[in-house]
Amino acid sequence: MEEQEKKHWHDRYYKKLLIIPLVLLLLSLFYLGSFYLETGDFFKKDISLTGGTSVTIYGNVDREGLEISLLDKLEEVSTRTIYDVLTNEEKAVIIETTSNVNETRVAIEEYLGYDLTEENSSFEFTGASLSSSFYKQLLIAILIAFLFMAIVVFIIFRTVLPSLAVIISAFADIVMTLALADILGLKMSAAGIVALLMLIGYSVDTDILLTTRLLKRDEGSVNQRIYGAFKTGTTMTLTSLLAIFFALIIVRSFSVVLTEIFTILVIGLAFDLLNTWITNVSILKWYIKNKK
Amino acid sequence: MKIKLTWKLWFLAIILLLSLLSIFGLPSFDKGVVITSVETNSTSFNEGLRKGQIITSIDGKEIISLEDYTSALKNKFVSGERIKTTIISDNTEYILYSNQTPQITVAEIPVTNLKLGLDLSGGARALVKAKDRELTSSEINDLIDIMGNRLNVYGIADLNIVPVSDLEGNNFVLIEIAGATPKDLEKLISQQGKFEAKIGNETVFIGGERDITSVCRNDATCAGVTGCFESPDGAGEFCNFRFSIYLSEEAAERHADITKNLSVNSTPQGNYLTERLDLYLDDTLVDSLLISEELKGRVTTQIAISGSGAGENREDAISTADAEMHNLQTILITGSLPYQLEIVKLDTISPTLGKEFTKYLLWAGLAAFFAVSIIIVIRYRNIKASLAVLFTMLSEVIIILGVASLIDWNLDFASIAGILATIGTGVDDQIVILDESKGSSNLSIKQRLKRAFAIILGAYFTACVSLLPLLWAGAGLLKGFAVTTLIGITIGVLITRPAFSDIVKKMGE
Numbered sequence A: 001m002e003e004q005e006k007k008h009w010h011d012r013y014y015k016k017l018l019i020i021p022l023v024l025l026l027l028s029l030f031y032l033g034s035f036y037l038e039t040g041d042f043f044k045k046d047i048s049l050t051g052g053t054s055v056t057i058y059g060n061v062d063r064e065g066l067e068i069s070l071l072d073k074l075e076e077v078s079t080r081t082i083y084d085v086l087t088n089e090e091k092a093v094i095i096e097t098t099s100n101v102n103e104t105r106v107a108i109e110e111y112l113g114y115d116l117t118e119e120n121s122s123f124e125f126t127g128a129s130l131s132s133s134f135y136k137q138l139l140i141a142i143l144i145a146f147l148f149m150a151i152v153v154f155i156i157f158r159t160v161l162p163s164l165a166v167i168i169s170a171f172a173d174i175v176m177t178l179a180l181a182d183i184l185g186l187k188m189s190a191a192g193i194v195a196l197l198m199l200i201g202y203s204v205d206t207d208i209l210l211t212t213r214l215l216k217r218d219e220g221s222v223n224q225r226i227y228g229a230f231k232t233g234t235t236m237t238l239t240s241l242l243a244i245f246f247a248l249i250i251v252r253s254f255s256v257v258l259t260e261i262f263t264i265l266v267i268g269l270a271f272d273l274l275n276t277w278i279t280n281v282s283i284l285k286w287y288i289k290n291k292k
Numbered sequence B: 001m002k003i004k005l006t007w008k009l010w011f012l013a014i015i016l017l018l019s020l021l022s023i024f025g026l027p028s029f030d031k032g033v034v035i036t037s038v039e040t041n042s043t044s045f046n047e048g049l050r051k052g053q054i055i056t057s058i059d060g061k062e063i064i065s066l067e068d069y070t071s072a073l074k075n076k077f078v079s080g081e082r083i084k085t086t087i088i089s090d091n092t093e094y095i096l097y098s099n100q101t102p103q104i105t106v107a108e109i110p111v112t113n114l115k116l117g118l119d120l121s122g123g124a125r126a127l128v129k130a131k132d133r134e135l136t137s138s139e140i141n142d143l144i145d146i147m148g149n150r151l152n153v154y155g156i157a158d159l160n161i162v163p164v165s166d167l168e169g170n171n172f173v174l175i176e177i178a179g180a181t182p183k184d185l186e187k188l189i190s191q192q193g194k195f196e197a198k199i200g201n202e203t204v205f206i207g208g209e210r211d212i213t214s215v216c217r218n219d220a221t222c223a224g225v226t227g228c229f230e231s232p233d234g235a236g237e238f239c240n241f242r243f244s245i246y247l248s249e250e251a252a253e254r255h256a257d258i259t260k261n262l263s264v265n266s267t268p269q270g271n272y273l274t275e276r277l278d279l280y281l282d283d284t285l286v287d288s289l290l291i292s293e294e295l296k297g298r299v300t301t302q303i304a305i306s307g308s309g310a311g312e313n314r315e316d317a318i319s320t321a322d323a324e325m326h327n328l329q330t331i332l333i334t335g336s337l338p339y340q341l342e343i344v345k346l347d348t349i350s351p352t353l354g355k356e357f358t359k360y361l362l363w364a365g366l367a368a369f370f371a372v373s374i375i376i377v378i379r380y381r382n383i384k385a386s387l388a389v390l391f392t393m394l395s396e397v398i399i400i401l402g403v404a405s406l407i408d409w410n411l412d413f414a415s416i417a418g419i420l421a422t423i424g425t426g427v428d429d430q431i432v433i434l435d436e437s438k439g440s441s442n443l444s445i446k447q448r449l450k451r452a453f454a455i456i457l458g459a460y461f462t463a464c465v466s467l468l469p470l471l472w473a474g475a476g477l478l479k480g481f482a483v484t485t486l487i488g489i490t491i492g493v494l495i496t497r498p499a500f501s502d503i504v505k506k507m508g509e
Helices: A002-017 A019-039 A063-071 A101-112 A128-157 A160-183 A190-215 A222-251 A256-291 B007-024 B043-047 B066-073 B137-154 B185-190 B249-259 B314-334 B351-380 B383-406 B413-437 B445-471 B479-508
Strands: A052-058 A078-083 A090-097 A121-126 B033-038 B054-058 B083-089 B092-098 B104-108 B123-130 B159-165 B171-178 B195-199 B202-206 B212-215 B223-230 B237-247 B264-267 B270-273 B277-281 B284-289 B302-311 B341-349
Touching (some): A002 A019, A002 A222, A002 A256, A019 A160, A019 A256, A052 A101, A063 A090, A090 A101, A101 A121, A121 A128, A128 A160, A128 A190, A128 B341, A128 B445, A160 A256, A190 A222, A190 A256, A190 B413, A190 B445, A222 B351, A222 B413, A256 B413, B007 B383, B007 B479, B033 B066, B123 B137, B137 B159, B137 B171, B137 B314, B185 B314, B195 B314, B202 B249, B212 B314, B237 B249, B237 B314, B284 B302, B351 B383, B383 B413, B383 B479, B413 B445, B413 B479, B445 B479
Antiparallel strands (some): A078 A090, A121 B341, B033 B054, B033 B104, B054 B083, B123 B171, B159 B171, B195 B202, B195 B277, B212 B237, B264 B270, B277 B284
C-alpha cells in the first residue's frame, strides 16, 4: 500500500520536482558568472595555480603576529593554522604569498628570530608562468574528461535524451559544487581540480546504474525500478560520502591537499544525491512516459 | 571448510599472496642498518659499498640500530688522521682507510618494500626549464646528463632526474631528491655555472674538465675554510675558504703566455704582477687574486681558488663558506650548463614529519573503513555479506600496494587520493553486485550477475577515459593519481569483482 502511495505521489510531481535542481543550477550558474565578472575566474585559486610560495611552519607560532609583520613585506599574504584532530593543539601555520621563496623565507625568519630548516618547515614554490599554463591545462583536462565521459555514455545507451540526462546531472554536480566552494571561500589548487575529475566518476556511476535499470530492464513497473535503483544508488553514494567525511576529519590535521580533495568530494557527492534522484530520474521518467 | 573455492577465488587468493610477498618481501631475520646512498668516487664507493647493502657490524661491534651506527663512528675521526674502519655488510668484510666518516647514509631496515613519495618521506622536487627558449628533446637529455653529474659530484646520490612535457608541448626537467635537502639546492640546479678566470680581458681557463684536470675536495691539506673574521660593519662574521685546482697543460701554458708580458708591482706585502687573476661566475666577478712575482711566465698547473661566506655568527659563516666552496668545486668539475635555467617549481618537504603523516593516513584509512562497515551492516543486516564486502575492499588495497611496490611506484598524496578513489568505486560496484543478485526471481543468479557487470563495465569505461587527460596535463605532476586509479579500477574489474560475485553466488546457493 505504501508503495502505491509513493507511486502516486511521484507520478504527479516528478516534473515539478525538476524545478528544485533547475533553480539551484541557474542560481549556481548566475553566481559563477558574477564571480567570473568580478574576479576574472570561476573560482579562487591558491598559489599552485596563481604562482607564489606556500610555507608550512611546524610548532608553536603566533599566527596573527606573523601575518601582521608579513603584510607589508610580502605580497598577498594569507595565513592559517592547522590543529591536531585528537588534542586540538596547534600543529602548524601555513603562509601563502605570491612573493618568491627567498623573500618569503627572509621575511619569516626576521619575525621568528630563528632559521627555517628542513626540520621545522616545508616550502612549496610555483612560478607564475608554470602555474598559469598548469591552470589552463587542468581546465582542458576537465573539458576533455567530460567530453570522453559523454561519448562513452552515448555509446552505452545509444539514445540521445537519456544520455543527455546523465551528462546534465554530471554537469550540474560540478557547477553546484564549484558555486558552493566559492561561497564557502575555498581556494582551489590542482588537487581541487583532481577532485572535480573524481566527482565526474562518482557521479556517473549512479547515473549509469539508474539509466540501465530503467531502460534496459523490463520487470516491474517504472516506479518499482526507480525505487530499486534508488536503494542501491543511495547506498553507494552514502557509503562514499560517509567514508570520505570520516577520513576528512582526520586528514584536516595534516594534509592541505587531501583536505581540499575530500571537502570538494563531500560537497559534490551531496549534490549528486540531488541530481541523480531528482534531475536524472525526472528527465528519464518524462522520456519514458512520452515514449509510451 | 566445506566451501569449495572457484577458480576466480583461487586466483584472488594467489594474487593476494603475491601482493603480500611484494609488499613485505620474504620473511627476513636481518638485523642492522641499510645503506641508502653512497657518494660516488668516495673511499666507501671504491671499496665496493653500495646502496641497499645491510651493515651488520663496524670494527667488530654489532650494529642493530641507527644509534649503534652513530655511536660506532662517533669521535673516531677527530684526529684527522687516516685510520682503518672494518665494515661487515652482507657477510663481506670491507676495510676502509680514511680520515673521515664513511661517505654513506644509512637508515633502519624498512618493514615494507613500499616506496613513500616526497610528500610522505620528505625531500625536494624541482621543475626546471630553459630561460627564454624551448629545448628540443636531445637538448633536454644533454641537460639531464650535466645536471645528474653535477648533483652526483655534489654528493647527492638518491635522486631521480627525468624529462617531462605537458599538454602545451613545453619540455621540463623534473628533479626529485629523497631525504635531506641540500642547502644550496636552488643554486645547484638553476645556476648556469659559467666559470671564467681572466687576466685583463684574456681568458686563462674556464670550468669543466677541458681546462681543469682535477679539483681538491674533502682533503684538509688542500681545501678548507682558512679563517674567520668579524664583518667590517659589525653585523656578523665572514669566513674565507681556499682550495687547489689543477690545470691542464694547455691552460697552464695560456697562463704563462699571458703573464710573461706583465710588469711587477712592489708592495710591502710582497711583489705581485700588475694585473690580477679575476674569477667570474656567470659574468659576475666573484674574486680577484693577486699573482705573485714567481708565477710570471711560468707554466703552473696548480692554482689556489679562494672565496668567502658570511653569516650572523661564526658557526653560520663557516657553514655558508663550506657550502659556497662545495658549490664552486662542483661547478669547476662539471662545467657550465649550456643555457640559463629557470626553476618553475620548487618544493622542499620536511623529512622529519613523514612518519607522523603515515600514521595519520592509516588512521584516516581506518576511519573510512569503519564508515563503510557501518553503512553496509545497516543496509544488508547480513554479517556474511558485509564481511565479504569488507574483505574484498581490503584485498583491493593490498593488491594495489603490491603492484605499487612491484613497479617501484612512489606513493605520494596524489597516489593516495587514487587509492581512495579506487576503494570508493570498488565498494560502489560491490553494492551493485549484491543488489542485482537479489533482483528479479525469474532470472538465474548467473544472468543477474551478468547484468551487474554490464553496469560495472559502463562505469569502468567512463572512469578510464575521464582519467586519460591527467596523464599529460600539468607536466605530469598529477600522473600519480591517474595511474594509481587506473591500476586500481582495472584490478577491481579483472580480479576482485569477479571473485566477489563468486562469493555472492555461493551465498545465494
